[in-house]
Amino acid sequence: MVRIFGMLIGLFFTGWMLVTFVLGANEYVTNPPVKAVEYQFHLEPKEASFKSDGPLGKFDRQQLQRGFQVYKEVCAACHSLRLVAFRNLEELGYNEDEVKAIAANWPIPTPDIDPATGEMSSRPSLAADKFPKPFANDVAAGAANNNAIPPDLSLITKARHGGAPYIYSLLTGYQDPPAELPESSRPGPGLHYNPYFPNLNLAMASPIAGDDMVSYSDGTAATVDQMAMDVSAFLIWSAEPKLEERHQLGWAVIGFLLIATILAYLSFRTIWADVKAEKKKKEA
Amino acid sequence: MSFPWAKHYTPSTEFGQWMDEKLPLPRFVYNSLGAGYPAPRNLNYMWNFGSLAGIFLVVQIVTGIILAMHYAANADIAFDSVEHIMRDVNSGWMFRYAHANGASFFFMAIYLHIGRGLYYGSYKAPREMIWLLGVVIYLLAMATAFMGYVLPWGQMSFWGAKVITGLFEAIPLVGTPIQELLLGGFAPDNAALNRFFSLHYLLPFMIVGVIILHIWALHIPGSNNPTGVDVKGPQDTVPFHPYYTAKDGWTLGLALIFFSIMLFFMPNFLGHAENYIPANPLSTPANIVPEWYFWPWYAILRAFTVDFLFIPAKLLGVLAMFSAILVWFFLPWLDKSPVRSGGYRPLFKKFFWFGLIPCIAVLGYCGGAHAEEPFVMMSQIATAYYFAHFLIILPLLSSFEKPEPLPNSITEAVTGKPLEQAS
Numbered sequence A: 001m002v003r004i005f006g007m008l009i010g011l012f013f014t015g016w017m018l019v020t021f022v023l024g025a026n027e028y029v030t031n032p033p034v035k036a037v038e039y040q041f042h043l044e045p046k047e048a049s050f051k052s053d054g055p056l057g058k059f060d061r062q063q064l065q066r067g068f069q070v071y072k073e074v075c076a077a078c079h080s081l082r083l084v085a086f087r088n089l090e091e092l093g094y095n096e097d098e099v100k101a102i103a104a105n106w107p108i109p110t111p112d113i114d115p116a117t118g119e120m121s122s123r124p125s126l127a128a129d130k131f132p133k134p135f136a137n138d139v140a141a142g143a144a145n146n147n148a149i150p151p152d153l154s155l156i157t158k159a160r161h162g163g164a165p166y167i168y169s170l171l172t173g174y175q176d177p178p179a180e181l182p183e184s185s186r187p188g189p190g191l192h193y194n195p196y197f198p199n200l201n202l203a204m205a206s207p208i209a210g211d212d213m214v215s216y217s218d219g220t221a222a223t224v225d226q227m228a229m230d231v232s233a234f235l236i237w238s239a240e241p242k243l244e245e246r247h248q249l250g251w252a253v254i255g256f257l258l259i260a261t262i263l264a265y266l267s268f269r270t271i272w273a274d275v276k277a278e279k280k281k282k283e284a
Numbered sequence B: 001m002s003f004p005w006a007k008h009y010t011p012s013t014e015f016g017q018w019m020d021e022k023l024p025l026p027r028f029v030y031n032s033l034g035a036g037y038p039a040p041r042n043l044n045y046m047w048n049f050g051s052l053a054g055i056f057l058v059v060q061i062v063t064g065i066i067l068a069m070h071y072a073a074n075a076d077i078a079f080d081s082v083e084h085i086m087r088d089v090n091s092g093w094m095f096r097y098a099h100a101n102g103a104s105f106f107f108m109a110i111y112l113h114i115g116r117g118l119y120y121g122s123y124k125a126p127r128e129m130i131w132l133l134g135v136v137i138y139l140l141a142m143a144t145a146f147m148g149y150v151l152p153w154g155q156m157s158f159w160g161a162k163v164i165t166g167l168f169e170a171i172p173l174v175g176t177p178i179q180e181l182l183l184g185g186f187a188p189d190n191a192a193l194n195r196f197f198s199l200h201y202l203l204p205f206m207i208v209g210v211i212i213l214h215i216w217a218l219h220i221p222g223s224n225n226p227t228g229v230d231v232k233g234p235q236d237t238v239p240f241h242p243y244y245t246a247k248d249g250w251t252l253g254l255a256l257i258f259f260s261i262m263l264f265f266m267p268n269f270l271g272h273a274e275n276y277i278p279a280n281p282l283s284t285p286a287n288i289v290p291e292w293y294f295w296p297w298y299a300i301l302r303a304f305t306v307d308f309l310f311i312p313a314k315l316l317g318v319l320a321m322f323s324a325i326l327v328w329f330f331l332p333w334l335d336k337s338p339v340r341s342g343g344y345r346p347l348f349k350k351f352f353w354f355g356l357i358p359c360i361a362v363l364g365y366c367g368g369a370h371a372e373e374p375f376v377m378m379s380q381i382a383t384a385y386y387f388a389h390f391l392i393i394l395p396l397l398s399s400f401e402k403p404e405p406l407p408n409s410i411t412e413a414v415t416g417k418p419l420e421q422a423s
Helices: A002-030 A039-041 A061-073 A087-094 A098-103 A138-146 A164-172 A225-241 A243-283 B014-022 B025-033 B047-070 B078-087 B094-118 B128-152 B155-167 B175-183 B190-218 B239-263 B290-303 B314-335 B346-368 B375-400 B410-415
Strands: A110-113 A120-121 B037-040 B237-239
Touching: A002 B314, A002 B375, A061 A087, A061 A225, A087 A098, A098 B014, A138 B237, A164 A225, A225 B014, A225 B290, A243 B239, A243 B410, B014 B025, B025 B190, B025 B239, B037 B239, B047 B094, B047 B239, B078 B094, B094 B128, B094 B239, B094 B290, B094 B346, B128 B155, B128 B290, B128 B314, B155 B175, B155 B190, B155 B314, B175 B190, B237 B239, B290 B314, B290 B346, B290 B375, B314 B375
Parallel strands: none
Antiparallel strands: A110 A120, B037 B237
């Protein structure tokens, strides 16, 4: 009974699947799907390697500090970094006093409640504060940016396909639209062409417009490419601050497991020796 | 129950004896996972994945309980509480990555365990109940994993919850009320997040309960083995401990090494970038896909694109997706071949390796891809084969197939020497 019912159900699903397939294949042949224009012009992220890549990767703290400087002087005007606190900057190699000074001098104050009146107010940031947002809320952020809300950058290298190389490619990928780009895919008003962006046109204008937008205190030449790499490295850190700890612990754990596994394998061989020997003897 | 030659538990200490009289828990463990359980001597490495799945379930429960101490199931702060775990909780990043990747390792183990059962006929008499309970465990694990993926409340969490609960909407008449009951509202929101968290905490303990039944049912006939031949005498078995504890032990080490490589060096490899973006009901991700372990079922769901008479395609897809798993419940009665092990079934073996396995692989690949051609057509062919395999080929196979001669006993298969008749 089960088999008869089963076979009927099987015939139905299998049959209808095959009918659907034939219909679909017919449609596919007579009316092949056209790839969206974006596909032809869209580019995969450029190759970009960072010191933090790979299982032995460590952050280059000089680079993180340069990247932080780019974030502070270029990105922070529009993009929040809401999951990172000023105190976390000590992981970049700043000392406590430097962090306190960075927090106190941050151009955007931290919102607070006036202890005397209970009214909304603001105060200079402390090391324990998270980075204050450049806009009071999403509505304000949209209003100031042609209705495109600048995304928070805390997790951006983990929140985009392609990760940090994608961020680097996007920052250095602005160009004039190619002549053969159809009208429908050309940047509209307030949009900018960038082949690394999934639908080719984005609201953000090239943020790193030219060399020497920042002046690095360590003497590194602030080329567009350098600044884009540095800020991408900084954003790897902001998305994954425990990366070094993770890599280090990984090696220790795997080292321990290797030894434990070898010992466990040897004891397995010893325990099974009599059963295996019996098998061998009989085979001989 | 066990074989008559099973070792008997004798408490070696006075406390052990006292305990054995009051509550024979040590005896119970001894008889189920210790030296008191005789297991076939010829189990190959495919028999290691059951205990491995059990251990990864423990990893999930332990890491999950720790995460729940810091996680906040509230739509406003769930995402940030996960990031708080990642950034501010001591070793929180490790527990969170272990939990996220542990789910994948649990499913990998469970899939190899199911595949082992399918190939060696472990679902056949007298082990039907073990198989049925195993399917129940799998269904509970799927529900648990799905609800767990919703908890970080990222984009894929939210849209995954919307799509999967939306499946119930396809059921005529009662569909919409069911969906609203599941979500506690009209769309995923705080009520959905809270009930998913509650159930995500509850279901793993139900899984543990069903696993106890699964092992209990296993100990009545004893383990199947690669020949599929029944155990005939003491020569055919070795005590589970120390033989299989040692074998499972060293492969556990191996599995933990792979697990550590994922956890420490590529923790986001199996995840979705979209889930690092907080849930936003106003912005739909380009490609909503579940975790990899659901891809084959998701491909079956999306393969149905044409209505059948009055049945809409979406409902067909939902029915097919559930049927694809429910068909496993009937497998012991669909496959009537008296030979258990696929190793002695020449035709079955071909359909298994050149039919079912590529079919699942294609479904898996298409389920993770964009729902566009040629992936939809590929998943349609694979879906057709999937149902044909379980519902048409397997039932018919036993009538046509001439199995190869079986060894007289496990010992004969292993040593080439006939089993001495137990006197």
